[in-house]
Amino acid sequence: MSHSILLIQPISNAETRTYSDYESVNDLLEGVCRIYEEHLKKRNPQVAQITYDISQLFDFIDQLRDLSCLVYQKSTNTYAPYNKDWIKEKIYILLRKAASTENN
Structure with a gap:
C-alpha cells in the first residue's frame, strides 16, 4: 500500500489541472478507469450500461x-514520478488479473 497522487490535465488550458490522492497504486489505477467511465457517461447519457475495451x-x-x-x-x-506509459502498463496488468479472476 503506497500512497499515490494522480495528476491530470485533460486539455492544454492549465486551469484544468487537478489531482487526486489514493491509498494505493491499485486505487489510483481504478480511479483512472472511473475517470474514463465518467467521461463516457457524460458523452452517452442515454446508455444505461457503459462498456469499453482497453484500447x-x-x-x-x-x-x-x-x-x-x-x-x-x-x-x-x-515520491517517485511515473508517466502515461507506466500508468497504462499497470492498468493492463490490473485488468488482466481481474479478467483471469472472473474466468476462474
Whole structure:
C-alpha cells in the first residue's frame, strides 16, 4: 500500500489541472478507469450500461494533455514520478488479473 497522487490535465488550458490522492497504486489505477467511465457517461447519457475495451481506455489516456502520478517510496521517504506509459502498463496488468479472476 503506497500512497499515490494522480495528476491530470485533460486539455492544454492549465486551469484544468487537478489531482487526486489514493491509498494505493491499485486505487489510483481504478480511479483512472472511473475517470474514463465518467467521461463516457457524460458523452452517452442515454446508455444505461457503459462498456469499453482497453484500447479505448488507452486512446483516452493518450488524448489527455498530461497524466502522471507520484507514488510514495517508503525506502527513501520520497515520491517517485511515473508517466502515461507506466500508468497504462499497470492498468493492463490490473485488468488482466481481474479478467483471469472472473474466468476462474
